[in-house]
Amino acid sequence: MTAHVAEKAPRTAPAPVRERGRTAAWVRLVLLLLFVLVFLIPVYVLLVTSFKPLSEADPAQAWNLPKVWTTEAWSVAWEKLEPGIVNSFLLAIPGSLISAALGSLNGYVLSKWRFPGADVLFTLFLFGMFIPYQGVMIPLVQLMVDVGDALGVQLYGGIPGLVLAHVVYGIPICTLIFRNYYVTIPDELIEASRVDGAGMLRTLWSIVLPVSGPAFAVVIIWQFTSMWNDFLFAVFLTGPSSWPTTVMLNNIAGAVTTPYSQQMAAAILASIPTMVIYVLLGRFFMRGLMAGALKG
Amino acid sequence: MTRVRRWLPGLLLVSPSIILIAVFVYGLLGWNFKLAMTDKHDEIAEIPGNFVGLENFTGIWSEERWGLSVRHSIIFTVVFVVGALVLGWLLAFLMEKDIRAESGFRAVYLFPMAVSFIATGVVWRWLMNSATGERAVGLNRLFHYLGVDFLQWQWFRDPDWGMAAMAIPAIWQMSGYIMALFLAGFRGVPEELREAARVDGCSEWGVYRHVVLPMLRPVTLSALIILGHISLKVFDLVVAVSGKQIITDVPATFMWTAVYDSHDPAKGATIASYIVLSVVVFVVPYLIWDARKGKRS
Numbered sequence: 160m161t162a163h164v165a166e167k168a169p170r171t172a173p174a175p176v177r178e179r180g181r182t183a184a185w186v187r188l189v190l191l192l193l194f195v196l197v198f199l200i201p202v203y204v205l206l207v208t209s210f211k212p213l214s215e216a217d218p219a220q221a222w223n224l225p226k227v228w229t230t231e232a233w234s235v236a237w238e239k240l241e242p243g244i245v246n247s248f249l250l251a252i253p254g255s256l257i258s259a260a261l262g263s264l265n266g267y268v269l270s271k272w273r274f275p276g277a278d279v280l281f282t283l284f285l286f287g288m289f290i291p292y293q294g295v296m297i298p299l300v301q302l303m304v305d306v307g308d309a310l311g312v313q314l315y316g317g318i319p320g321l322v323l324a325h326v327v328y329g330i331p332i333c334t335l336i337f338r339n340y341y342v343t344i345p346d347e348l349i350e351a352s353r354v355d356g357a358g359m360l361r362t363l364w365s366i367v368l369p370v371s372g373p374a375f376a377v378v379i380i381w382q383f384t385s386m387w388n389d390f391l392f393a394v395f396l397t398g399p400s401s402w403p404t405t406v407m408l409n410n411i412a413g414a415v416t417t418p419y420s421q422q423m424a425a426a427i428l429a430s431i432p433t434m435v436i437y438v439l440l441g442r443f444f445m446r447g448l449m450a451g452a453l454k455g
Numbered sequence: 456m457t458r459v460r461r462w463l464p465g466l467l468l469v470s471p472s473i474i475l476i477a478v479f480v481y482g483l484l485g486w487n488f489k490l491a492m493t494d495k496h497d498e499i500a501e502i503p504g505n506f507v508g509l510e511n512f513t514g515i516w517s518e519e520r521w522g523l524s525v526r527h528s529i530i531f532t533v534v535f536v537v538g539a540l541v542l543g544w545l546l547a548f549l550m551e552k553d554i555r556a557e558s559g560f561r562a563v564y565l566f567p568m569a570v571s572f573i574a575t576g577v578v579w580r581w582l583m584n585s586a587t588g589e590r591a592v593g594l595n596r597l598f599h600y601l602g603v604d605f606l607q608w609q610w611f612r613d614p615d616w617g618m619a620a621m622a623i624p625a626i627w628q629m630s631g632y633i634m635a636l637f638l639a640g641f642r643g644v645p646e647e648l649r650e651a652a653r654v655d656g657c658s659e660w661g662v663y664r665h666v667v668l669p670m671l672r673p674v675t676l677s678a679l680i681i682l683g684h685i686s687l688k689v690f691d692l693v694v695a696v697s698g699k700q701i702i703t704d705v706p707a708t709f710m711w712t713a714v715y716d717s718h719d720p721a722k723g724a725t726i727a728s729y730i731v732l733s734v735v736v737f738v739v740p741y742l743i744w745d746a747r748k749g750k751r752s
Contacts, residue, residue, distance in 0.1 A: 187549045194546060195563050198627065201578045204593075208581070221592040222600065261472055268469045274462035280473065282746045287480040289680075289738040291688035293707055294731035295483035297490060297714060297724050302483065327479045330472050359464045388571035390691040394711075405573040405691070412577045413698055419581060426577040430570045437569035441562060444569065448632060449639065 209233060209424035216418055232420035233428070236411070240425050243407030246318060247387055247432075250403055254322045255382035258329045262378050265330065266337020267367055271349050272359050281338070288331035296395050299324065303396065316398040324396060325386045333378050336450045340374035341367065373443070380440055381447030384433050404429045484731065491724035498718040511725040521726075524704040527618040531705065532686040534622035535629075539682055540675070542626060543633025550634070551641045561638075564631035572628065576695020579624040583610035583696070611696060611703050621703055625692055629685065633678050640674035641667065680741050687733045706730050 204222075209232055211225040265284075269277050300315060303323075307314035314320035344367065352362040390405040397406065408429045412422040437444055491511055495504025515521045546564055550557060567575060584593040587607045591599060595607040610620040644667050652662045690707035697703040699712055710726040713719050 184552070184554070187552075187554060191546070191549050191554065191560050195560065198563055198567075198631075201575065201582065201627070204581060205578050218586070218590050218592045218596060221596045265469050265472050268465040272462070272465035272468075274466045278746065280469075282742055283481075284472075284476055285742055286738070287476055289684055289734060289742070290480065290484065291684070291707075291727075291730045291734050293688060293690070293710055293727040294487055295479065297720055297727065298483040298486035299479070301486075324479075327475045330476060334472070359468065384569060388573075390571065390573050390694070395714075405571050408577070409573050409695060412573075412580075412695070422577050423581075426574040430574045433569045433571075434566070437566060438562075441565075445565070445635065448565075448568065448635065 205423045205427055208419050209236075209427060211420050213418055213420065216420065232418070232424045236421045236424035236428055239411050239421075240404065240407055240428055243402055243404040244428070244432075246397075246401055247403040247405075249318050250321055250325070251383045251386040254325045254329075254386045255379045257322070257326050258333045258382040259375050259378045261326065261330060262333025262337045263368070263371060263375070264363075265334040266339075266341050266374070267363050268359075269334065270338045270341040271344070271346070271362075271367070281334070284331045284334055286331075287328065288335070292328060292391055296391070300395060315396060316401065318397070318401045321392060321396050321401070321403070324392050325382070325389065328392075329382050329385070332447075332450070333382065336378050336381070336447065337371075337374050339450065340371070340377075344370065373446075376440065376443045377446045377450070380436055380443045381450075384436065384444065384447075387433050487724050487731075488728055490720060491728045493721055495721045496719045498720050504721060511721055512728070515722070515725055515729075520701060520704060520709060523701065524706050524709045527703065528687065528689075528705045530616065530618040531622050531625075531689060532683065534619045535625045535686050535689075536679065536682045538622060538626040539630045539633050540678060542630040543678070544637050546630065546634040547637035547641055550638060561631075561635070564634055566631070567628040568632050570628075572624075572691035573695045575624060575628060576692055579627075580696045583620055583623070585609045585612040614702060617702060618705075621693060621696060624696065625686075625689065628692075629682065633682070636674050636678050637671065640671045644670050676741070680738060684734045684738060688730055 207222075207224055210228045210230070212227050212229045212231065215223075215225060215227070268274075269281055303315035303320050307320070312319070314323065348366055349362055352366050357365065387403075388405065389403075390409065393403050393406045394409075397403065402410075408425050411417055411425050490504075492506060492508060493504030494507045494510075495502075550560060554560070582593040584591070584595065585608075586592060587595050591607065594610075598604060598606045608620075609617065611617040613620065648666055649662050652666045653659075657665065688707055689705055690711070693703055693705055693708050694711075699708060699716075706726050706729060710723050710730070713726060714723040
């Protein structure tokens, strides 16, 4: 309703106001376009540098387009980065699916099947979203080594351990997103199902889950992106054979011997999966972002 | 009894998560603090270390590197938080009224959020290369093209204010997010309210100051909390741009070197505790305030 009013307002305004409004609109548009240029500078540098042959790696031509376009840097970068990309998929796909399942259960109970103290518990969960993970990292490594030894499985230094860490520390945000989504389901629906004799799980399965699609999309995309982009957990918890993309990229780009063209190509390759998600499913990504800040 | 039967299944369903959060968040935080209060300065030794109270917490201040990393963190936080808030607000302000191709602009300003600091750090290290004159690349070379050579500087290698340069990529990456928050805030102000103020004789600026700004306060607070807690634990960006150089050391990178290079768990845990405390002092009041607000509404 308010959007409707806002849309109509300028058209009914008297002429001089409309004139001034139009100039202001142009100024705003020009400023916004200038900011677009500034925001895209790094993208220009990444693309241009990655297609340059080594012979053009000269400070004087730093900002020029390549004279000869070549993909040689891309193939070298791909070769070096590929194992990391595979590891990142092995991490982020199962990780985001498990996160979504847990978040859905928690969100359902905390919004529709509440128990005494549910609000306090929710706040205690939320705190886990804000803690700097450095604060748990040293004991986490120790715990994974100990539990791994006790169970005879490799948690520390492998991908399963990294998945576990991301799933656990993802519980707060996933619970938050699902809880806020499920709050919008009318209580009468749940109540009606209860009256019909359906239990908690039956109601979840036949009433709640069928309408949960958007929340699952938001959570899976959010978790996939943060697992893909994480560096801190990866650098503390994985070893060379299980390094995900970010750690590999940092090793490639951090080596003084790697030419800029390869560094830039590797950086682009490492960003393609999350960029594709952003371009195709941006509005779900946005909702995840907003959930972290504005509740409800 | 029937009441218990009503809520018990729910509690059971959530219990795996409760246990995980209790152990991995609260348990490990406690373990970390306990470790920080021991003299376990050697990772190889099997012994758990003796309790030494707050000795590590006070002792670390006599280390020059710790003082530097705290100073760096403060400079970074101030520049980053103010920069991202101002730029994010400005972008939202420019986009507030219906503007052509709004979704296109939003997509551009927000895309850095989808990419890792490690990937963007690669290009920012090139942009902020410290070479000047003939060998200049990146922004220094661009300044030369534009005829503003006097702007060339050492960027993050500047010994005094390098951390202000380190905040630039962070501002670039996060201001789109802040824009989105403010934009939602702006749109949340009902047009009727603005109209009423106008009818009462308020100028456009007056409407903005007295109607819109006060209603943006909760959004601004959320933005501050988000930016602040990102800033105090900043790690990936610094590693990607400058590696482990002392000149850009922050507590998080110092902790990393304490664990992996000095092999000193107690020191690493002490630094980690300080990072946690610096975030907790403003996040806990925020969460409590938020929970109370939720109860009222």
